Amino acid sequence: MTVAHTAALVADVAGETPRRHPVAGPAARRRRGGLAKYLGLTPFALYVLVFLAIPTVLAVATGFFAEDGTFTFANILGIFEPAVLATFGSSFWVSALTAVIGAIVGAFVCYAMLGTKASGALRTLVDSASSVLAQFGGVMLAFAFIAAIGNQGLVTVWLIESFGINLHESGVWLYQVPGLIPVYVYFQVPLMIITFLPALEGLKSQWAEANATLGGTRWTYWTRIAGPVLAPSFIASLLLLFANAFSSYATAAALISQGSQIVPLQIRSALISETVLGRENMAGALALGMIVIMVVVMWGYSVLAARTSRWQR
């Protein structure tokens, strides 16, 4: 439920903000409470300033400074070195691949959930399980996959004993970048379920009735009505899944203990050893690179999600 709600929130902000601007009246008139009221806002403002605004600015700004405090573009240019570009590449394709698989499988599950009661037991169960797996798994999901398809894993052993199939014939890949794929899919599918299910439920039964009345079939309903209506929200969810995988760290850190094959792991090396490629403050440059990609993706997400919300009124 949580991400779906947050998702709706992003859409709200994108969709509503412009229209709010001209309205100034009632709030201005309420200001007679004076300064005392504004004082009430200071704890939150200070808190967000110190623990969100300053860290974000610091994270991005340190990339522009050398260790001795002089301004430099060296770290930023470091992003474009082949080794670093390669980690951005790995991050990108792992996120893209798992987002696509997660979105498709998740969409099928959402379809299967159509027609179940919104407050029913099945729905609550699927919602809660999805939330846990999508949001709080991290390290623990890595353990589960080691137990399943690791070297001595239940599935690995079973496949060898029953079918003679060796999952790790060409070396154990679970602790490499390819190993991230099954684990990431495992939390992408649940995330798709919680973000896409509300959109599917926005389909109005009148549309299906109109389709039937006009002689349409199940096929025309899904291709000519539901498909186009759902497309923006499907792509929005896809972007959210991409952002989710791209920024996820815990699972990768638990599986891959050495090296920096994806961007979050490279930030880890940069923070722990202070130098990547012999450069100080590389973590800041990597953080900037990540933020740029996240902002672009989340911006696309909020635009698409705002488009979707038109159908849901």
Next chain:
Amino acid sequence: MNRRLTGPVRLGLAPSPVTRVAILGVVAIVFAIPLLSLLEFSFRDGLSGGYTLAHWTGLFDPENARPYRTLFQSIGNSFLLAGVTVGIVLVVLLPTMLLVHISFPRLRRVLEFICIIPITVPAIVLVVGLAPVYSIVVQVFGGSVWTLAFAYGILVLPYAYRAIQANLDGVPVVTLVEAARSLGAGWPTVVARVLLPNLRRGVLAAAFITIAVVLGEFTIASLLNRRNLQTALLQISTSDGYVAAILALLSLAFAFVLLLIIGRIGSAGNRSNS
């Protein structure tokens, strides 16, 4: 046959029961495999191929309290952090949301925007900037583990905000406040006896989701060298994989129960609203 003649199914909206069971069944089985493997692993008796309860009983055996001391300490840390973070949500976020809702409706969009920023600025990026901030925090508050809750309060902003806002939207807050005020209630009474009882669901959901997020948090604790449940799990997994498996299962189950409760609270609320 009767079912096929009625409503959405015949019109092509919903899947047939067979399709539904097939899709949900296959996905449920595939998704159960890793968790069942983890469960099976926790009963393995070394490499002998047999099974034993020893790992489960050993964890709760007072005899073993010493080797597991740091582990239990880390679990304690996580619960302490969960408590302090819930405190931050209740003391910093909740009053601000009420104040904005009642007195500064124009700032609602700003507040919303601030509260969703942590989705776009992921923990792994935030931690880069938190490192220098924490070197100052340590000077002010000391190096105790609870200070990590300041960072966690930011991480849970999107979830906590949404949970409380959903409730706020469904309650005529301004009317309630004006009614209570005109009957002579002071602000403390308004908040304690009028607002909070009406916002119980949202506040409870925000608290539970906060606990779940904090118990699962790894990134910031690990990179700021603090000890919590998740960093301890990863550490112990190299020496005692069974204990790591058991605790992973228990904490996933715990988070699942918390979220089930949120779900029940939510649907109970929906029913009473409609």
